[in-house]
Amino acid sequence: MKLELRSISKTFHTRRGNTYALQEITAEVASGEFVCLLGPSGCGKSTLLNIVAGLERPDAGVVLIDDQPVTGPGRDRVMIFQEAALFPWLNVRDNVTFGLNVAGLPRSEQLAIADRYLERVGLRGFEKAYVYEISGGMKQRVALARALALDPLVLLMDEPFAALDAQTRDLLHTELQDIWLHSGKTIIFVTHNVREALVLGDRVLLMSARPGRIKREFCCQLARPRQIEDHALVDVAREVLADLREEVMAAKQEVGSERLAA
Amino acid sequence: MNGWRLKLLFFVILLVIWEGLARLRLWPAYVFPSPVDVVQSILSGFGDGSYSLAILTSMRRILIGYGLSLGVGIPLGLLLGRIRVVQDTIGTLVLGLQALPSICWLPLALLWFGLSETAILFVVVMGAVLSVTLSTADGVRNTPPLYIRAARTMGARQWHLYSGVILPAALPAILSGMKLGWSFAWRSLMAGELLYVSLGLGQLLTMGRELNDMSQVIATMLMIVAIGLVVDRLVFSPLERHARERWGLSVA
Ligand SMILES: Nc1ncnc2c1ncn2[C@@H]1O[C@H](COP(=O)(O)OP(=O)(O)OP(=O)(O)O)[C@@H](O)[C@H]1O
Ligand SMILES: [Mg+2]
Numbered sequence: 113m114k115l116e117l118r119s120i121s122k123t124f125h126t127r128r129g130n131t132y133a134l135q136e137i138t139a140e141v142a143s144g145e146f147v148c149l150l151g152p153s154g155c156g157k158s159t160l161l162n163i164v165a166g167l168e169r170p171d172a173g174v175v176l177i178d179d180q181p182v183t184g185p186g187r188d189r190v191m192i193f194q195e196a197a198l199f200p201w202l203n204v205r206d207n208v209t210f211g212l213n214v215a216g217l218p219r220s221e222q223l224a225i226a227d228r229y230l231e232r233v234g235l236r237g238f239e240k241a242y243v244y245e246i247s248g249g250m251k252q253r254v255a256l257a258r259a260l261a262l263d264p265l266v267l268l269m270d271e272p273f274a275a276l277d278a279q280t281r282d283l284l285h286t287e288l289q290d291i292w293l294h295s296g297k298t299i300i301f302v303t304h305n306v307r308e309a310l311v312l313g314d315r316v317l318l319m320s321a322r323p324g325r326i327k328r329e330f331c332c333q334l335a336r337p338r339q340i341e342d343h344a345l346v347d348v349a350r351e352v353l354a355d356l357r358e359e360v361m362a363a364k365q366e367v368g369s370e371r372l373a374a
Numbered sequence: 375m376n377g378w379r380l381k382l383l384f385f386v387i388l389l390v391i392w393e394g395l396a397r398l399r400l401w402p403a404y405v406f407p408s409p410v411d412v413v414q415s416i417l418s419g420f421g422d423g424s425y426s427l428a429i430l431t432s433m434r435r436i437l438i439g440y441g442l443s444l445g446v447g448i449p450l451g452l453l454l455g456r457i458r459v460v461q462d463t464i465g466t467l468v469l470g471l472q473a474l475p476s477i478c479w480l481p482l483a484l485l486w487f488g489l490s491e492t493a494i495l496f497v498v499v500m501g502a503v504l505s506v507t508l509s510t511a512d513g514v515r516n517t518p519p520l521y522i523r524a525a526r527t528m529g530a531r532q533w534h535l536y537s538g539v540i541l542p543a544a545l546p547a548i549l550s551g552m553k554l555g556w557s558f559a560w561r562s563l564m565a566g567e568l569l570y571v572s573l574g575l576g577q578l579l580t581m582g583r584e585l586n587d588m589s590q591v592i593a594t595m596l597m598i599v600a601i602g603l604v605v606d607r608l609v610f611s612p613l614e615r616h617a618r619e620r621w622g623l624s625v626a
Contacts, residue, residue: 165527187529197524200621201542210538211528244622262528 113178113265113298115141115164120173121323122159133159135323137173141266141300146292148309149302150356151319152363157302160324161268164300165191177265187211190259191268194275196251198243204254205230205239211262229257232291249280256288260295269301273308282340285311289337306349306356311338318355321363328355407589412596415589424578429597431573432563435491439498440559447503447555448548451510452536455517455544465511468504476501476558477565484570494566501562502555509551513544546617553610560602575601 122134133156141147149157162168164175166185175182182189190211198207208226217225230236233253238246246254252272259267273281289312292299303309309316310332320327330352334344389409396408403411419425453460454468479500483493517540525539541548567576575598582590 167523167526185526185529187527189527191523191527193520193524195520197520199521199524199539199542201545210525211530214525214528214530214534214538242620244620258528268527 113143114176115266115298115300116176116179117160117164118174118176120160120163120170120175122156122163122168122170132323134163134170135325137324137326139317139326141298144296144298146299146301146312146314148313148316149300149319150306150309150316150352151304151324152321152356152360153304154363155319155322155359156324157304157319158270160319161191161270161300161302164266165189165268167191187215187262188265189268190262190264190266191270192252192255192259192272194271196243196248196255198251198254198258200243202243203239204235204241204243204246207243207254208258208261211258215262225261226257229261230254232260233257233287247280249276249284252276252284253287256291260291260297265298267297267299269299271302271304274303274305281308285340286337288312293336306353307340307345310334310345310349310352311340311342316352318352319359321359321366327359404586404588407592411589412592415587415593416596419578419590419593425593425597428573428575428578428594429601432567432575433601435494435567435574436498436559436563439495439563440502440556442495443499443502443506443555443559444552446499447506447551448510450503451507451512451548451551452514452541452544454507454511455514456540461511468507471500472504472508476562477569480566480569489570494563494570497566498559498563502559505558506548506551506555509554510544510548513547513551514540516547517543543621546614546621546623549610549614549617553606553614556605556610557602560598560605564598 117137117139120134120137124131124133137160149160151157159168163170164182166175166182166189177188198204199210202210205223205226208230209222212222212225227236227239230239233256235250235253235257238250243251255272273284276284285308288299291297299312301309301312303312310330313332316330316332317326318328318330319325330348332348334342334348338345393409396403396406396411400406407415416425450464450468454465455461476497479497480493483496487493487496521539521543522535525535530538563574564576564579567574568579569576575594578594579591582588582594
């Protein structure tokens, strides 16, 4: 599998004016790679991920998967959101089988797969629980199991741990690395947290303030499993952070000038 | 004193006052029957089968009429909620028609369908279908976009999106509409039966009036209230509460 983004641009037109969100984004993601998209708030990370997911169309450019252009959503590219987006009318297990059911798998197979992945994310015994009965961290685990169950080519994660407390987040960082190592999945992970990007990614793509471009690319070859407080990691983080800060300032200025213009 | 005891006490006092007033014989019994008379009317009415027949007839009508309302209202609401053009056209019509008390459809129904069962069913459907439609549309419009995006990224389209996500997401709203629709349907049916149609509880009321049998009138009114309440308390309220809890909405 090879994922290619070819000069993707996107502008949003609203009543209040146009937002130039993405400008000529070009990047490649190899099979089995763990890539993090890092950038200031509002730089277009979610937009880019949505375009890869096929939930949004670019104005120009194309996303290619094995040289086939992406034309819409598909279960080869499953997305995980900041809010777990579980369906509250289904129990945990049925949430996981949702996509398998859409795919038309026989029920017995769906259940077997669901149980396997629920076990994988440490939620055995919670199959029958409903969404309102489980914690935020557990919800994201279910979302992860639900996505993994579809065996997608690429896992798209949009700040999935941003709303969790620090301990839960650290735990999930470790588990996600573990899952990635064992499954060999390709993952694109969006975050605005430098350390999170470095803990998880093989490669970190730093995006500029709006309009989003890929400003720099960092390779992160530190040994796994990484922890957020590893010394080596903190050192690299400092360098990346300097770069990110520039963009955050740029983003702030832009918002400021917009406010002046308004 | 907790809630139900207070209520019980209130109703006991009410009954005692009623019985007391009746015993004073200020008015003739056919104008002001005592509770005992009413209970006797109920017993004899069930004894000779006339009340049971009336209840069964009314229940059959409401079940058919209400069922039709759901069958039309829920799909129509789905379309209204999802398709802009339908909302702007049919949606406006439905909203407008809701201002019309459903019994006003009776003359039209009689002219179209004659003195028939269909006429009364039509009135019942017109009573219930609009609120079911509007609530469903409302629920559909308020489906969190995130659910739809999550489903689409898992490959769901059309059928799976509607039946698996949009419909269940709208279920609490649909249930509210169903509950409202039920009470409208019940009122419409009673009004319709009262005005014209043979058999049924409404007819019992008319008969009671014609026979100067106030006990029967009050007994019938009590049965109408009881059926309305029982269905609401035993069917809709638990369903609604369950759904709101499960869906993570505030339990009102
Ligand atoms: N549907 C939309 N309509 C109009 N503007 C939009 C839409 N979606 C995003 N935007 C705008 O595009 C820009 C990029 O948004 P995006 O959500 O991709 O940013 P982000 O990098 O994910 O930010 P954050 O880190 O805060 O999630 C923002 O300025 C946003 O206001
Ligand atoms: Mg975002």
